Structure formats: structure tokens, C-alpha cells
Amino acid sequence: MFADIIGQEKVKKHLIDSAKSGRVPHAQLFCGAEGTGKLGLAIAYAQYICCEHPTDNDSCGTCPSCLKFRNLAHPDLHFVFPIVKKDNETCDDYLKQFRAAVAKDHYLTNIEWISEISNETKKGRIYDSESGQIIKKLSLKSYEGGYKFMIIWQPENMDVGTANKILKIIEEPPAKTLMILVSNEPDRIIGTILSRTQRVSVPPVEKEEIEKYIKNNFQQNDDEAKYIARVASGSIVAARNAAESNSANKQHFEDFKFLMRTTWGIRNYSTLDKKGDALIDLRKFAEAMAKNSRNHQIEFLRYAQKMIRENFIYNFHNENLNYLAPFEKEFSSKFSPFIN
Numbered sequence: 001m002f003a004d005i006i007g008q009e010k011v012k013k014h015l016i017d018s019a020k021s022g023r024v025p026h027a028q029l030f031c032g033a034e035g036t037g038k039l040g041l042a043i044a045y046a047q048y049i050c051c052e053h054p055t056d057n058d059s060c061g062t063c064p065s066c067l068k069f070r071n072l073a074h075p076d077l078h079f080v081f082p083i084v085k086k087d088n089e090t091c092d093d094y095l096k097q098f099r100a101a102v103a104k105d106h107y108l109t110n111i112e113w114i115s116e117i118s119n120e121t122k123k124g125r126i127y128d129s130e131s132g133q134i135i136k137k138l139s140l141k142s143y144e145g146g147y148k149f150m151i152i153w154q155p156e157n158m159d160v161g162t163a164n165k166i167l168k169i170i171e172e173p174p175a176k177t178l179m180i181l182v183s184n185e186p187d188r189i190i191g192t193i194l195s196r197t198q199r200v201s202v203p204p205v206e207k208e209e210i211e212k213y214i215k216n217n218f219q220q221n222d223d224e225a226k227y228i229a230r231v232a233s234g235s236i237v238a239a240r241n242a243a244e245s246n247s248a249n250k251q252h253f254e255d256f257k258f259l260m261r262t263t264w265g266i267r268n269y270s271t272l273d274k275k276g277d278a279l280i281d282l283r284k285f286a287e288a289m290a291k292n293s294r295n296h297q298i299e300f301l302r303y304a305q306k307m308i309r310e311n312f313i314y315n316f317h318n319e320n321l322n323y324l325a326p327f328e329k330e331f332s333s334k335f336s337p338f339i340n
């Protein structure tokens with residue numbers, strides 16, 4: 001349902017207006033950055049068109065059609081998506097998993113999806129063999145007598161052969177058929193497909209909406225939610241990652257502060273005793289750090305690198321250039337003069 005998508009009121013209104021007017025373009029390209037809610041919007045749009053009792057701003061959520069949309073099992077809702085295939089597999093072999101993953105979280109990313117179905121680290125693709133499936137499914141009559149939907153997730157990862165084979169059906173689809181292409185990177189889609197689809201631009205999610213979302217779903221206070229909304233640049237995926245790493249960063253921050261103060265002390269303390277103590281502390285720190293996982297160590301170094309950069313920038317006194325979390329700011333007001 002549209003209510004499941006964070007923000008994006010303008011796009012929602014545009015889609016609802018087009019559904020109400022009955023002038024629904026038969027091939028549309030939803031494009032925008034990762035984490036803006038495009039896939040969720042495409043599904044909510046299809047649900048709205050099928051809903052038996054739609055309201056002015058959403059599907060009813062309770063009619064037989066809406067119930068089938070709930071776990072994405074409506075028989076006229078088809079999906080094509082990237083996979084890492086073995087032998088003669090097609091999307092259908094992964095459909096159950098895909099429906100479950102998207103029903104759970106429609107902000108799913110390519111990497112998350114592929115890691116769910118495969119141990120491979122490569123990106124998924126939409127293989128040539130998929131074109132036959134697309135054409136076959138769209139030539140069938142719709143089960144419920146209404147529209148048929150073909151949602152193609154990430155057409156930028158489509159083999160050129162597939163793209164060429166489905167050109168005709170995009171241009172002249174069978175009656176009551178809607179194709180919705182959902183793309184993070186429309187620049188990578190071949191021009192002949194682009195020119196045959198009507199574009200729906202999905203902008204970054206509004207800052208205030210991300211702030212609200214973070215406050216409601218993660219344990220972050222007002223200042224932190226504000227900071228996360230800022231670094232997320234309109235992406236729900238980035239906001240979640242930032243909220244999670246904001247918690248992890250608090251540990252890194254304590255370690256970083258300790259490391260900086262201790263090393264400063266070794267050089268600057270007035271007595272040899274104090275210098276010696278600092279040296280012992282530093283040795284203990286190194287031993288404790290060595291016990292952490294390799295990944296933790298890498299993350300710490302990355303964090304330290306970020307802090308050096310941010311503190312260097314802090315000296316310019318230009319808030320727009322700085323990406324310091326609220327808990328880091330106070331420290332930086334005293335520490336930054338040392339980073340020059």
C-alpha cells in the first residue's frame with residue numbers, strides 16, 4: 001500500500017491521479033536513487049489499480065485483491081529481477097524467495113537480494129533467457145479479468161539480448177497490460193527502451209520524513225535523527241545503515257579519543273612517569289585492539305580516517321562541509337586545532 005512507503009507524497013499523488021483518470025501509460029520507468037522507495041511505489045500503484053474499494057489516497061487493504069497483494073501473490077502481478085543463475089534457471093525459480101524478501105522489505109537492495117539467494121559476490125543479472133518468459137506471461141489472459149502487471153526490477157542489469165527481444169512488447173503490449181521498469185541507474189538502460197517508456201522520477205526522500213522514520217524505528221534522539229537524515233541524502237537504505245553505524249561508531253569514538261589523548265601525552269606530558277604510564281596504556285590499547293575481529297579493526301581505521309578528515313574540515317567553520325555526529329562535535333571543538 002502507499003502507506004508503507006516513507007514520504008514521496010508528490011509521486012503518490014501523481015500515480016493515484018493517473019489511476020483515477022484511467023489514463024495509465026502502458027510502459028513506465030520509475031527511476032531514482034537506491035533507497036527512495038521505487039519498488040514499493042510500483043507495487044502500491046498496481047495494488048491501487050486492482051483494488052475494489054480504493055479511497056482517495058490508498059488501496060483499501062482488505063478486499064480480495066488487496067489481500068493477494070499483501071504477500072505479493074496476486075496472479076496478475078509478475079516480476080522480473082536479477083539473479084545469479086545456475087544451469088537453466090529463470091526468475092521463476094526464485095519467485096517465492098523474491099516475494100518473501102520484498103514483502104518483508106521493499107527497500108531491498110541488489111546486494112541484499114543476491115546475498116540471500118547465492119554465495120556469489122557478483123551482481124545479479126537479468127539473463128537473455130528471461131525474455132521468452134516475459135513475452136509468454138504477458139500473452140496470457142489475466143486471471144482476474146483486470147490488468148496484468150509486469151514489474152521489471154533493475155532493468156539496467158538486463159542483458160542486451162533480453163532488452164532487444166522485449167522492445168516490441170514494450171511498444172505494443174497486449175490489452176490491459178502495464179509494464180513498470182524500476183531502475184536505480186536509468187543511464188545504463190539502452191536508449192530504445194528508454195524512448196518507449198514514460199518516466200516517473202522518484203526524488204530523494206524528504207529529510208523530515210527520514211528523521212521521523214529514524215526516531216520511530218531506531219533508538220536515536222532528536223539531534224542524532226537529524227544528523228542521520230542529513231548524511232542519508234534521501235535514501236532510506238543509507239539512513240538505516242547510518243543509524244546502525246552511529247551506534248557502532250560510539251565505541252570507535254571512545255577508542256579514537258583514547259588513542260589521540262594517549263599519544264599526545266607520550267609527547268607532551270611534563271614528567272617521565274606520566275609519559276611512561278601513557279606508553280603502557282597505549283600498549284594495552286594495541287593488545288586489546290588486536291583481539292578484535294579483522295573487520296572491527298578495519299572499521300576502526302576507517303572511522304579514525306573519517307575523524308581526521310572531519311576535524312581538519314572543522315577548522316574551516318563551515319557547517320555544510322562537516323558530517324560530525326552530535327556526540328563527536330564537542331570533542332572536535334577542542335581537538336580540531338591539532339589537525340592541520
Ligand SMILES: [Zn+2]
Nearest residue numbers: 051060063066
Ligand atoms: Zn482493496
